[in-house]
Amino acid sequence: MLTTANFLQYTQWSGIATLVFAAIAVLAFILKWGIRFRVVGATGFMLVVTAGLFGLSIVPLSRAVIPGAVRYTLVYDNGTTQAVIATSPKITPTQLEATLRQAASNLFSSGRSGTRVDDKLTVRARTIVHPEPGISVPVYLGDVKRSLVSRQNSPMTVEIYKDNFAQLPKPTA
DSSP states (O other): OOOHHHHHHHHHHHHHHHHHHHHHHHHHHHTTOTTHHHHHHHHHHHHHHHHHHHHHHHSOOOOOOOTTOOOOEEEEEOSSSEEEEEOOTTOOHHHHHHHHHHHHHHHOOTTOOOOSSOOEEEEEEEEEEOSSTTOOEEEEEEEEEEESSOSTTOOOEEEEOHHHHTTSOOOOO
């Protein structure tokens, strides 16, 4: 995965290329070349690329990795205080707790806005079980709540619905 250091290096190279294009554009206007306006367009494009790479070099792109967490899929996210993830029906309660913590860390964003009533991000985990052929039933296995105000030192409250684990299919040996 690309890191912010990689993007900083790409920004430097793109900045150099932008300066070269700008110098060629100035030279093209001085010498009245026929392609001078195309070179100005290429310089503008390089400026946009450089600005984009610079933005990616500032923002951290890393995701939280919590030991014991399993793969999940984001099913619903209203962009503010609620999200739902889907997991495998073979998940254990300890794996679910780690997965919920990882999802809450990964989904945290300073762009999310809470309300005075609800200033916490709630991530619920669900899976799908099939009690009969042709019937699918969602089963909510747990949730985690974390503050929308602070990323660091933000306590997470994890609740596992133990009674819903009884509805999951039993592993066959």
